[in-house]
Amino acid sequence: GAVVSQHPSRVICKSGTSVKIECRSLDFQATTMFWYRQFPKQSLMLMATSNEGSKATYEQGVEKDKFLINHASLTLSTLTVTSAHPEDSSFYICSAIKSWGTEAFFGQGTRLTVV
């Protein structure tokens, strides 16, 4: 199986600050990564598609200036939550697709709490 590592697993930040979450594919190259958020007892909602070397594409209703995505290499995508507010508190999960692959491999998720 493929391994996707997400860091940090938990973060608590003050309202108004920014938080960066990293998603790394450890043993494969991923031209495409996805960012999801999940509220308690709810499903995963796709936020954006991150493509290596190009701008991310955001789903409807997701603020691109608030959730900055950078896919700098074939093994790393980052999500920065800017000017975080308590309503941004959620479980953020990334997934990565192997080049020529079919299934998505998920990171272990990041639980963000904004106080």
Next chain:
Amino acid sequence: QQPVQSPQAVILREGEDAVINCSSSKALYSVHWYRQKHGEAPVFLMILLKGGEQKGHEKISASFNEKKQQSSLYLTASQLSYSGTYFCGTEPGNDYKLSFGAGTTVTVRA
């Protein structure tokens, strides 16, 4: 649009069977099934790519009826380790963008 999953929850005794359904209002390229334990990331179970395709993973299998835009996940002779929330992810086009159902919480008791 998110696929619709049913039932929302099911409680089983070890050894019992269960079926989880997933239906989409859109034509589908593939259906993915995942299981998520509390506080953890979803774990991939299987992907079904073709209409009428069936796959198995231990005693967990699934079918995909492309015409009906439906998929079902079958838990056979359930084990305690099968407890968790099962999500189907549907992919309308060949772009890996998954829409997830609301999930089915499975509790297996001894």
